[in-house]
Amino acid sequence: MHRITVIGGGLAGLTAAVTAAEAGAKVTIHEAHHTLGGRARTAEGPYRTDEGPHALYNGGPHWAWLKQRDLIGPLAPVPPLEAARLRLRHHGMLRRTPPFAMLRLLHRGTRRAPVDVDFLSWATAQAGEEGARAAAHYAAVSVFHHDPGALSAAFVQERLRRVTRLPSEAQHPLGGWGGVADRLAARAWNLGVRMETLSRVDSLPTDTPVIVATSLDSARRLLKDDALRWPGGRTVLLDLALRTRRGDALAVSDLDAPGWIARVTAQDRSLAPAGEQLLQGQLPIGPGQSRADGVARAEELLDLAFEGWRERVTWRREAVADGRTGAVDLPGTSWRDRPAIDRGDGVYLAGDQVAAPGVLSEVSFNSALTAVSLALGRHSLDLKQA
Numbered sequence: 378m379h380r381i382t383v384i385g386g387g388l389a390g391l392t393a394a395v396t397a398a399e400a401g402a403k404v405t406i407h408e409a410h411h412t413l414g415g416r417a418r419t420a421e422g423p424y425r426t427d428e429g430p431h432a433l434y435n436g437g438p439h440w441a442w443l444k445q446r447d448l449i450g451p452l453a454p455v456p457p458l459e460a461a462r463l464r465l466r467h468h469g470m471l472r473r474t475p476p477f478a479m480l481r482l483l484h485r486g487t488r489r490a491p492v493d494v495d496f497l498s499w500a501t502a503q504a505g506e507e508g509a510r511a512a513a514h515y516a517a518v519s520v521f522h523h524d525p526g527a528l529s530a531a532f533v534q535e536r537l538r539r540v541t542r543l544p545s546e547a548q549h550p551l552g553g554w555g556g557v558a559d560r561l562a563a564r565a566w567n568l569g570v571r572m573e574t575l576s577r578v579d580s581l582p583t584d585t586p587v588i589v590a591t592s593l594d595s596a597r598r599l600l601k602d603d604a605l606r607w608p609g610g611r612t613v614l615l616d617l618a619l620r621t622r623r624g625d626a627l628a629v630s631d632l633d634a635p636g637w638i639a640r641v642t643a644q645d646r647s648l649a650p651a652g653e654q655l656l657q658g659q660l661p662i663g664p665g666q667s668r669a670d671g672v673a674r675a676e677e678l679l680d681l682a683f684e685g686w687r688e689r690v691t692w693r694r695e696a697v698a699d700g701r702t703g704a705v706d707l708p709g710t711s712w713r714d715r716p717a718i719d720r721g722d723g724v725y726l727a728g729d730q731v732a733a734p735g736v737l738s739e740v741s742f743n744s745a746l747t748a749v750s751l752a753l754g755r756h757s758l759d760l761k762q763a
Contacts, residue, residue, distance in 0.1 A: 379403065379753050380585040384578050384599070387415020389727040389741035390590035391561040392439075395446075396749045397588075398568035406570060409577040413562045416701060417738075419555030424692055425648045426616045429702070430518070430639065430659050431554045432547035434539060437735060439742035440548075448560045451551040453645035455627065462627040462643075464682050467511060469633065471626075471681050478508025479515070479632070482534075483541050490530035493709045497526030510632075512537060517635030519736060521610030521702035523661040525635060532706040539736050552647055581724065586752035590727040590745065593716065594700055600724065605716050607730045610702035613671025615658040618649055618692035619683065625654070626682035631674070636660040638678050653691055656683070659698075668697050703729040703737055712740070718747050725752055 379402040383390045386408030394404045412418065420426045433440065433449070443449045465472045481487070481504040490499050496516075500509030513526035519536040522528060539546060550556050566572065578599065581587050589596045597605035615638070619625075628639035638658035642649050649655040658678070660671035672695055679686045704715055715732040718725050725748035729737065733744035 381405075381749070381752055382407065382582050382585050382587045383590055384587065385415065385590035385595075385728075386410070386413035386562075386572065386574070387590060387728075387741070388417050388558065388561070388738055389729070389745045390415070390588070391558065391565055392442075392742050392745035393588045393590055393727050393749050394565045394570045395561060395568065396746055397753065398565060398570050400749065400753055402749075402753060404565070404568075404570045406565070406572045407576040407578045408572070408574045411575050413572065413574065414555060414558035417554040417558040419553030423650050424616065424618055424655055425553050425555075426655065426657065426694070427554045429521075429612070429614045429698055430637070430657055432549060432737075433557070434546040434736060434739065435548050436539065436542070436546040437739040437742075439735075439739055442742065443557070446564060448557065448564060449548075449550065450556050450560060453549045453551040455545075455644045459627045459643040462625075464626045464629045465515075465632050466629060466678060466681060467632040471629070475515070475632065476508055476511055478504040479511040480508075482508060482512045483537060487534075490534040492529050492531040492706075492711050494530045495527050495708045496530040496533040499530035500526075514632050514635050515630055516540075517659075517661050518630065518637045520705055521612045521659060521661055521698075522705050523611065523635060523663040523666070527707070529706045529708045529710060531711065536736055549641075549644055551645055553645075586723040586725065588725045588727055588745070588748045588752060589720075590741075590748075592700065593728060593730040596726060596728070600720065602720070605726075607704050607715050608707065609700045609704055609730060610661055611664075611697065611699045612659045612661045612702060613668050613675065614696045614698055615656075615660070615672065615675045616692075616694040617656040617658070617679075617686075617690065618653050619656065619686055619689040620691060621652055621654050622683075622685065622689065624684070629678045629682040631678060634674060636671075636674055636678060638675060638682070662697075668695060671697075703740060704731075718744055719751050723752070 516525045642654040727745040727748045729740045
């Protein structure tokens with residue numbers, strides 16, 4: 378029987394553990410935290426917040442994988458009346474619709490963007506600078522970067538198409554993402570996976586293949602491999618609870634700068650106490666900017682879309698997520714250029730900053746399956762899943 382060690386109990390680690398156990402391997406997970414789930418944990422208490430905005434795209438490969446195993450759970454769809462309350466800030470004013478030039482970039486007939494050109498240059502040639510900048514800033518909802526226009530045109534276009542597709546691919550598990558992580562952990566447990574929490578690994582075992590499913594920074598320190606680097610986003614996360622008021626926006630997306638605030642209780646009232654609503658925002662910040670800069674921009678959006686919000690605040694939390702938002706690809710690079718999954722000597726990487734395709738958590742999922750396939754031998758994995 379194959380034996381596999383998985384280091385990290387987030388989505389990538391749990392997916393790898395389940396996949397390996399289904400293929401007949403004996404699996405042990407080591408998780409440094411006291412609970413499993415990684416960035417998919419949902420906070421306990423009256424305000425059930427995820428660690429930043431999360432969405433599960435039903436057009437991605439992991440949707441089918443999770444659904445086949447009954448791991449998605451109940452969803453929290455946005456009510457039709459609420460969906461009409463999406464607002465966009467453009468030239469300092471709230472709008473209901475994006476500028477026409479931006480819509481041209483979202484049209485299905487638009488040709489595929491190149492890898493080796495930045496998005497702003499390519500999009501400007503297609504639709505003019507105003508539409509290009511608006512589209513780049515809107516893309517921040519899925520790239521979490523302070524300057525999406527400077528990234529590879531192909532990288533940004535793929536994410537724009539996914540987040541703007543109608544009907545929407547974005548799905549939200551009822552009660553937060555922690556439920557998905559809990560169901561994955563339960564599946565792993567039932568398959569016989571051994572789970573060691575509060576178990577920090579400082580040196581790799583040498584008797585089994587190892588899947589390192591941690592952040593890239595942690596993997597670099599563990600493997601003592603300075604090549605394990607790739608750019609990511611840096612963003613201010615704002616969680617805010619307000620007393621309920623009729624007429625608040627569902628969400629406000631900033632087309633003048635990257636940023637987004639969503640009223641998540643519009644689709645899932647279980648996330649906050651009765652009479653209150655929970656808002657979550659992400660405001661990307663550049664290398665020279667501080668948390669205060671991101672918070673100031675968030676408050677500008679709140680002033681526009683949530684009347685009297687300052688007098689209605691019942692709870693507030695701010696944080697900065699640095700290198701925890703997935704990989705971004707600069708011009709001339711794609712997912713294939715990121716750190717390879719196979720590190721040699723029976724060591725494999727999984728996570729959202731490694732060489733695997735997909736959008737956001739799909740990268741973690743795809744890399745986990747590839748890592749298990751390489752660790753066990755593709756033939757044995759394919760037979761088990763057939």
